[in-house]
Amino acid sequence: MSTKTDILEAAMHVFAERGFRGGTVREICERAGANVAAVNYHFHDKSSLYAEVLQHAYRNAGAGEAMPTLADAPDQPEKQLAAWIHWYVRRLLHSDGTPVGRLMARELADPTEALDHLARGAVQPVFSELGRLVAAVAGGGLDDRRLKLQCITIVGQCLVFHSGRAMLQRLEPPHFTSDDAEEIARHITAGAIRACDPTPLESRR
Amino acid sequence: MSTKTDILEAAMHVFAERGFRGGTVREICERAGANVAAVNYHFHDKSSLYAEVLQHAYRNAGAGEAMPTLADAPDQPEKQLAAWIHWYVRRLLHSDGTPVGRLMARELADPTEALDHLARGAVQPVFSELGRLVAAVAGGGLDDRRLKLQCITIVGQCLVFHSGRAMLQRLEPPHFTSDDAEEIARHITAGAIRACDPTPLESRR
Amino acid sequence: MSTKTDILEAAMHVFAERGFRGGTVREICERAGANVAAVNYHFHDKSSLYAEVLQHAYRNAGAGEAMPTLADAPDQPEKQLAAWIHWYVRRLLHSDGTPVGRLMARELADPTEALDHLARGAVQPVFSELGRLVAAVAGGGLDDRRLKLQCITIVGQCLVFHSGRAMLQRLEPPHFTSDDAEEIARHITAGAIRACDPTPLESRR
Amino acid sequence: MSTKTDILEAAMHVFAERGFRGGTVREICERAGANVAAVNYHFHDKSSLYAEVLQHAYRNAGAGEAMPTLADAPDQPEKQLAAWIHWYVRRLLHSDGTPVGRLMARELADPTEALDHLARGAVQPVFSELGRLVAAVAGGGLDDRRLKLQCITIVGQCLVFHSGRAMLQRLEPPHFTSDDAEEIARHITAGAIRACDPTPLESRR
DNA sequence: AATGAATGAGCCTTCATTCAT
């Protein structure tokens, strides 16, 4: 049983680094210390292996740290939202263990059927929790549509530091790295809390 | 001269649909009605063709509309920032004809050397203009680092509606489409302008 | 294991007939009854296959007979030198089976990196033995430089009957063939022994 | 008419350096400052160009220095033979102008129909002269067959320093170069004169 | 349960040649 797991682990890294097409069965098997035919033997297909890799990666993704929820401190929504954003940014930038981020980015650029499972299984709960937190911070001042917009833009602000990494490195010589996770999180949190202020823009003047 | 353009156009679509590795020279040439050797003759390389496709796509993306700049109305920075964001979101979501978005997403997920040229040549000026606009709106109230953070998060909020498209479709049944460009742009603009307010968060309470 | 040998054998003939550039992997594999990918699998490269072919051919050339050495009869250097020359000429002209001669001639006319290996691995020991024989016949009467000159010219006299074959056929209607190996060897030997005589040319008159 | 000559000249060098198969029409035309189609326009074929190149090369080959003949000094055959050998070695090693030697070596390793013309037109007269010189030195002491053997081995000794160049460089660190032409020629001459001595080998002891 | 050998499809590229101008 060790061989199968070894291949899964090796494939995760290879696919993350080179993509589905770029990663070769030979490299995966070499890295796993297995035979070239092992992939076809254990997973029938390169595609099937890839699907299992995505599942495996997502299952092991949240292993590191528990997601902060509103339920943890129902009376301190702003603090919890800040904690959530910080947690999310850290998760994106510190890709120490499993390279979920890269796999995810590739999957978004070139969706396969594996994305469906991921959406429902792994992303949905995280996104729902963000919805609850934002709603609590806004205190009911946002309708459903604006609430969703707000959640998406928060996620977008976090994601850009990961998915736009390659471009940022080429754009801003003193670009942001994983060391700046806290600064980034504070910036996004501040913007998010202000945006939840139901007061219309004009009346603030 | 038509053959070269035909190949460029065909390659743009093929690369957008299948990626650099997945797209084959044969398919490109077939689509362009040219010989397999034509790519080599006109572009020397598959890689070089890809690089030119990226440049071509990015340049022709905003071909319809000129980018709003601060210089167009120096005394109305907020209006110009709003215009810029609207322009940028529209550009991302209305990919009529040229599939810039997919090309860029793929390139970011799996950078090739073509990204270097693109960053310096085409992206930098757009990003710089955003910096000028945000600085003007903030009225000097932001230091350099916070200015950059703000620019990146604005771009991130726009991008997520495009790059996260595949996920949003699977997450929110009434998801946002290109028809909602204006609503999205308004939301992002509002947040951006509030974030430029130099008043500390606490004092507003 | 048969496939690998089959390919080696087929490649030897194809390369001998068409040269390294002219011989195609496809033709080799067809001749060996193997798949096109077999070359890559067993030899990694067309070049590597070529290198192995050269070694294989040179090694199997003298397979029938062992090279005569001075050590075989230390007190009869002239007889051993004669034997060596006879052996060498026969080896060149009787290319039964392995076409070493053509391979070598091509390689010399258009050296590849395979020549380096060949020189150090296979040719050096043969040439060194000739040096020992000539030195013994000369009885110490030749300095190092003249010794080397003598060895090279002996080899040259043998080689010309093979490498110049194509020209000799066109020059001398009753040209020399492999049947004349013994006569040729005797002629060269006689010249070589006279040349080893340390007496200056003039004093013999 | 300049273009045609330019191509001929360029092709001569390219073919000498890379061989017939290795040299590309494109490189030749580039070097000649002509269009890619020029070769086919002026010579119809790559093969036809090659044939004309060989002819051209041989015609210009002896341009440098006149061949020493017996007729120049009928009473000093040894001196003339020495001069002839020296002339021949120099011609082989000093490939300053036209690279005839390399073209010839390639042609020998892989004969085309062009070799027939060369044999009769350029090589035959040179070889015949050598025959006359050797016969004169031997003073009638050699039968026809031994005479021919002797001529061939003389040529072989000269040739090996050119055709075996690549191997000699890899075999003897202080190998012989074109600077050593005179030393080489003296060595070969000495051997040749001794070999012409009709006295049987045994009687010299 | 697992493997080393072997396969066939397909890819990028090169090259001599042709053709309209």
Next chain:
DNA sequence: GATGAATGAAGGCTCATTCAT
């Protein structure tokens, strides 16, 4: 007389997959 654009055939190589063991 000469050329730039375009072609088609072929070549080396890679890769996922299969098969006998």
